[in-house]
Amino acid sequence: MPETTQASASAPVADRPASNAPGLSAREMMAALWQFVRPYRTVLVGAAVALVFTAAITLSIGQGVRLLVDEGLTGDSSRALAQAVLVLLALAGLMALGTYVRFYLVSWLGERVVADLRKAVFDHIVTLHPSYFETNRSGEIMSRLTTDTTLLQNIIGSSFSMALRSALMFVGALILLLFTNLKLSLIVLVGVPLVLLPILLYGRRVRKLSKASQDSIADVGSYAGEIIQHIKTVQSYTRESDEKRAFAREVEIAFNVARRRVRQRALLIAVVILLMFAAVGALLWVGGNDMIAGRMSSGDLAAFVFYAIMMGSAVATISEVYGELQRATGATERLMDLLRVESEIPVGSGATGSAVPASAAAGQVAFEVVAFSYPSRPDHPAIRDLDLIVEAGRSLALVGPSGAGKSTLLELLQRFYDPLRGRITLDGVDIRTMDTGTLRRQMAVVPQQPALFTADVWYNIRYGKPDASDEEVIAAARAAHAHDFIQQLPDGYDSHLGEQGTRLSGGQKQRLAIARAILKDPKILLLDEATSALDAESEYHVQQALQTLMKGRTTIIIAHRLATILHADSIAVLDQGRLVAQGRHAELVEISPLYKRLAELQFQEAGA
C-alpha cells in the first residue's frame, strides 16, 4: 500500500467553504480531467495495451509456476526443469518489457496532464480581476497550483493504472482459480473479504489521520513562511524565542497527529499480514490435504496460492486507490472551480468595439459621475459621483486626506475595477468598450512602492517594453537619473536586485520604476508620489526624472509634495470619495478650507 506524502491542499479559507468533502462524483471528476487527457489519447491507448499485456503475462506466470513445480521440481527430468525455468524467464522478460512501457507511458501521461493543468490554471489566474485576489488568499491559490495538481498527478500517473491493473488481475485470477479448483476458490472468496474488512474499516481512519497530518504539516509550512517573511520585525522586537516556542508547538502538533497515524497504520499492516497468512495457511492446509490424497497436483496448489495472493493484493490496491480517488475529487473540484472563475474584467487582445487606435490616443481622461465601492466593502463608497477632466498633455495633482479615494481613481482608470455608476473615458471613449490591453498600453504607473522582480536591472527596466535594446534601456535609465547608481551596483546593469528589489533604497527603486515608465513611453502617466521623504539629493534626482517623464504626457499624480503641486496644471482636492474643489494652489488656498489645512500640515515641511 503506497503511502501518499503530498501535503494536503486544504488550507482553510475564511470566506469560502473548503471543499474537502468532495462534491464531485468520481465520474464527474473523470469527465473534468478527460479534457486534459484527451489530447494524449494515443498515449493512453498505448498504456492500456501495455497494461492488459502485463496483466495477462502476470496471470500466466501462475501457470509457469505450476509447470515449474509439476514438471521441473517434482518430475525427475532436469531437461523438463530447464524448460520450465526458461518458460518462466521468458514470461518474466515479457513482463519486464510490458511494465517498462506501461510505467513510462502512464507516468508520462500523469506528468504531462499535470503540466498542462498547471499552465491552464496559471494562464487563467493572471487574467483574473484583481478583486479576486482580495477575497482569495494567495497561499491557497498557490497550493492549488502545486499540491492539488500533484495529487492528480498521482492519480493519473500511477494510482489509476494500478487500480485498472488490479481489477484485471482480480477478474483474471478469479477465473483461473475457479477453473483450477472450485473448493479452494470458495475459501478464497470467503477469505478475501475477511482480509479486506479491516483494510476498509481501518483504512478510512488512517486516511482521515493522514489528511489531518498533512494539514498540520501545511500549517507548519505557512507558519515558517510568515516568520521568514517578517524576519526583521521578529528580530527587531526580539521575539525569536517566542517564535521558536510557537513554531515548536506547531511541529509537535504535527508530530502527534503523525504518530497516531503511524500507530494505526502499523496496526493495520500487522493485522493484514496476519490475516493474509492465516488465509494462505488455510489454503495450504485444505489444498495440501487434497494433494496428499492425490486429488490435486502440487503445481496446481502452488499456482493456486499464487493466484490467491494476487487476488488479495489486487483488492487491497483497489481499496487504497479508492481512498486516494476521494481525495483527488476534492483537488479536482478546487482546480475546476478556479478555472471556472470568470474575470470580471476580461483581458484580451480581441478588441470589442475598440475605437481608439493604440498610437493615436491624445490622452484626454474624463471621469463622468463615477461612483464606486470595492467589492469587498460594498457598503462603503470609495468614490461618490465624481466628475473630473484631465486635458491631453496636462497634469493633474490629486490631494486629499488618507482614504479620500486618490489611489482608487488610478485603479479605476487602469480598469482593475469597473465603476458602479458613471463612466470613465479616454479621448471621449468609454474605457469599458476598449480592449484592456489597448487601454493599459497607453499608461505607465510609477507606484509609491515600485514592484521589482527578482531579476537583474535590465529585466526590471525592460518590463515596460520587453523588446527594447540595451541602448534604449540605458537612455531611459539616464533620463530617470538612475544610470549613475546602477553603474555603481556590483555588476552594473547585470546586478540582481534580490526579492522585490530589497537590495535598493526607496529612492533608487522609484528611479528604476521611472526608467521603466520612460521606456514604455506612454500617453498617460500615473504617479503615486512616495510619502516618505527622500533625502535631498535623491529627492532632487527623482524630481528631475519626473519632469523629464511628464513632458508632453497626460499626468495624474497623487501628490504629497508642494513642489509637485505647484508645478501641476490643476489640483483636485478629494475628500471621502468626492471632488470638493479644483483649481491652482493660490485659488484653492482661498476657496477650500480642507486644502488650506492640508497645505499647511502636509506640505509645510516640503515648503520649508
Ligand SMILES: Nc1ncnc2c1ncn2[C@@H]1O[C@H](COP(=O)(O)OP(=O)(O)OP(=O)(O)O)[C@@H](O)[C@H]1O
Ligand atoms: N482593496 C480594497 N478593498 C476595500 N476597500 C478599499 C480597498 N482599497 C481601498 N479601500 C478603501 O477605499 C477608500 C479609498 O481608498 P484609497 O486607497 O483610494 O485612498 P487614498 O486617498 O489613496 O488614501 P492614501 O493617501 O492613504 O493612500 C478607503 O476608505 C479605503 O479603506
